[in-house]
Amino acid sequence: MSVTEHDLTLPLSQEAAQKLKLGDFVYLTGEIFATAGLPTHDRLLKCLEGAEPLPFDMSGSALFHLGSLNEEAEDGTLSIVYMNPTTSTRFNAHMPRLIPGLGLRATGGKGGLDATCARAMAESGCVYLSFLGGGAPIITAGIRKVTGIGWPEMISHYRIARIEVERLGPLTVGIDARGNSIYDRTSKASLEKRAAILEGMRAERDSFEA
Amino acid sequence: MPITDDMIIEATGELYSRSLRKVPEDAKAALAAAMETESNETARQTLKLQLKSAEMSENKDTFVCSDSGVPVYFVKVGSKAELACDFKASIRKGYEVLVETIEPPLLKHVTNPITLERGYHGKDMPIVSYDFESGADYVEMVCSPKALGSGRWAALELFTFPTLEQIETYILDVAIKAGAQHCPPVLMGVGIGGTFDHCAGLAKKQTLRPIGEKNPDPVLAEMEARLTKAINGLGFGPMGTGGDTTVLGVHVDFSSGHGFTPVAVCFNCWINRRARVRIWGDGRMEWSE
Numbered sequence: 001m002s003v004t005e006h007d008l009t010l011p012l013s014q015e016a017a018q019k020l021k022l023g024d025f026v027y028l029t030g031e032i033f034a035t036a037g038l039p040t041h042d043r044l045l046k047c048l049e050g051a052e053p054l055p056f057d058m059s060g061s062a063l064f065h066l067g068s069l070n071e072e073a074e075d076g077t078l079s080i081v082y083m084n085p086t087t088s089t090r091f092n093a094h095m096p097r098l099i100p101g102l103g104l105r106a107t108g109g110k111g112g113l114d115a116t117c118a119r120a121m122a123e124s125g126c127v128y129l130s131f132l133g134g135g136a137p138i139i140t141a142g143i144r145k146v147t148g149i150g151w152p153e154m155i156s157h158y159r160i161a162r163i164e165v166e167r168l169g170p171l172t173v174g175i176d177a178r179g180n181s182i183y184d185r186t187s188k189a190s191l192e193k194r195a196a197i198l199e200g201m202r203a204e205r206d207s208f209e210a
Numbered sequence: 211m212p213i214t215d216d217m218i219i220e221a222t223g224e225l226y227s228r229s230l231r232k233v234p235e236d237a238k239a240a241l242a243a244a245m246e247t248e249s250n251e252t253a254r255q256t257l258k259l260q261l262k263s264a265e266m267s268e269n270k271d272t273f274v275c276s277d278s279g280v281p282v283y284f285v286k287v288g289s290k291a292e293l294a295c296d297f298k299a300s301i302r303k304g305y306e307v308l309v310e311t312i313e314p315p316l317l318k319h320v321t322n323p324i325t326l327e328r329g330y331h332g333k334d335m336p337i338v339s340y341d342f343e344s345g346a347d348y349v350e351m352v353c354s355p356k357a358l359g360s361g362r363w364a365a366l367e368l369f370t371f372p373t374l375e376q377i378e379t380y381i382l383d384v385a386i387k388a389g390a391q392h393c394p395p396v397l398m399g400v401g402i403g404g405t406f407d408h409c410a411g412l413a414k415k416q417t418l419r420p421i422g423e424k425n426p427d428p429v430l431a432e433m434e435a436r437l438t439k440a441i442n443g444l445g446f447g448p449m450g451t452g453g454d455t456t457v458l459g460v461h462v463d464f465s466s467g468h469g470f471t472p473v474a475v476c477f478n479c480w481i482n483r484r485a486r487v488r489i490w491g492d493g494r495m496e497w498s499e
Contacts, residue, residue: 003255023252023451067276069317081314084276087359087391110359111391111450130451132259133359133393134275134481137266155318155328157276170259172252172451182451183390190386190444197440201378208432 005170011060012105014125017177022185026129027169028106031147033058036067036086037158040151041094048101055150055160058102065091065109066131066139067157070149078146080161083139085110085131096120112174112183122179129171142168211491212294213349215303221487221495222304222336225353226281227312228485230273233264234499236421237397237482240458244395244448253453257395260448260480274481278316279357281305281336284418288346292491298338305336319357339411348488352418355483360396363388364476366410371469377402378437384475385441385457390450393479395458397421398441401474404465413474416461418484430462437462448480458482 003025008016010030020026033056035041047054068083088109091098095117099107107113107121108129121128131139142165150160175181241257241264248254267274283301287293309316309330320332343350365384369376381400388396401412425431437460447453458480478484488496 003252025252025255067317069276069314082273082276086277087362089391110393130449132256132263133449134479135259135263136273136276137270138259138263140272141266157317170255172256172449174451186445186447186450186452187389190389190446193443193445194382194386197382197443198379200443201382201436201440202375204432204436205374205378 007167010062012062014105017105017125017127020127020173020176022173022176022180022182024173025170026173027167028062028171029166029168030164031061032163032165032168033061033063033160034066034068034083034163035063035158035160036065037154038090040154040158040160041091041098043151044098044102045094048097056148056162058104060103060105062106062108063098063102063104064107064129064131068161069156070146070159070161072149072152078149080140080143080146080163082136083143084136085133085139087111088113088128092117099126100124108171108174112181115181115184118175118179118181118184121175121177125177127173127177128175128181130174131171139168142166211493212292213489213491215295215300217489217493217495218295218297218300219304219307221351221489222283222301223308223312225283225351225485225487226305226308226355228497229353229355229483230275230278231267231271232485232499233267233274233481234484236499237458237480238264240421241395241480244455244458248453248455250447250453252451253447253455256448256451256453257455272314275357276317277357277359278319279355279361279483280320282354282356283336283338284341284352284354284415285338286341286343286346286350288343288348290345290347291349293349297340301336301338306331348490350486350488352484352486354418360392360477360479363392364413364474366406366472366474368406369471369473372471372473374433377473378433380473381437381460381475382440386444388477390446392477393481394446394450395448395455395480397458397478397482398437398460399476399478400460400462401472402462402464403467403471405467406472408465409472409474412463412465413476416463417476417478417482419461421459421482425462430464434460434462
């Protein structure tokens with residue numbers, strides 16, 4: 001048995017997103033957006049409400065929950081020293097509006113998103129890709145070039161970095177474009193197994209005590 | 211010869227730096243062992259990727275994770291160790307020097323919980339616990355930095371005269387609530403008894419014990435094996451994308467207490483950031499994990 005792998009080019013087409021299945025591995029080439037900031041997500045929502053323009057045109061793009069140490073040299077050259085996912089569920093309240101509002105085709109980070117987000121993803125045809133937490137060397141190796149830093153007045157991992165990546169991955173499909181979610185399934189399954197697991201522990205305790 | 215400020219300053223920075231770059235050997239061995247038993251192919255490949263990330267960070271001398279957390283230290287002063295240093299001031303200084311000099315630089319993760327401002331420094335940073343070691347002629351320091359990823363899923367509940375079943379059910383429920391969130395496979399630390407404050411520390415200290423080392427107390431050893439099997443049966447798997455490997459181990463210890471019994475549970479993500487040093491007055495520093 002092996003894991004199905006996909007080499008994909010960004011922006012992701014609706015068809016390519018629909019083909020991805022839970023547990024598949026994905027490598028991405030093209031342009032992504034990355035931020036790890038809660039205040040950034042608040043600010044993106046305010047942009048959608050018309051408070052200020054978005055720092056970039058993000059329609060059809062991939063916005064990932066990734067924290068990075070990004071730097072702008074005096075000559076304007078941008079670089080990222082390291083990059084790694086942050087916990088996506090922190091943005092559960094934002095993503096149901098950001099996914100359709102920005103028109104995202106892919107999002108991701110680590111730990112998944114909740115069922116409300118998964119429904120929004122199904123409606124928009126957006127996938128969630130899981131990055132390896134503690135995968136900074138692997139993820140950083142996929143960076144080809146930094147093409148923009150949005151909101152540079154914020155601290156490094158709150159800014160929005162626009163990055164050209166080459167075979168970034170592997171990333172695991174955690175929620176597909178139909179809203180099927182590994183996180184939802186494993187969470188429900190764990191609750192279903194709970195009674196039997198507790199019964200098994202009771203039996204083991206009884207046999208040990210005897 | 212006494213242990214000096216310079217030694218503590220050096221140890222404070224070096225411990226933190228090491229903990230960010232090097233996954234401890236016992237954690238790597240546990241990940242490799244899990245690959246042998248894991249039945250889910252995506253999970254097996256994720257474990258393999260975790261070992262690859264550990265290897266790459268060592269080879270490139272860089273951080274495994276971008277989130278360096280907040281600095282947390284445990285200090286044990288040997289009763290026969292001779293000190294000529296201001297311990298607290300030297301740890302603060304060591305951390306300050308580290309922040310200014312470390313390559314690559316750290317991100318600003320130290321957060322003021324009232325204003326949510328983030329920086330490198332803040333009230334009560336670094337977080338340090340002090341203890342004594344009878345008969346030892348050295349000082350031992352352990353650095354175990356903590357970030358939101360696994361840190362936010364720790365939990366503590368107070369029971370009155372609980373049965374073992376109530377305690378174990380609570381631990382399982384904390385694991386269910388944490389689910390896919392804490393960068394599994396994790397190491398779980400469990401403290402039972404004592405008082406509210408003591409119990410939380412007891413749980414945290416269990417995450418500093420070597421992974422795979424059997425608990426010398428047969429009742430606790432049995433409990434650890436039982437909980438490990440139970441939690442791995444939940445199915446969250448590496449990085450929470452399904453599988454048989456959610457914990458690398460569950461480490462349990464208890465303290466006597468009153469009839470109110472706290473049970474504390476905390477987690478280390480798969481990296482198990484941990485660095486240790488013993489310092490002698492003659493300048494020797496013995497580094498370990």
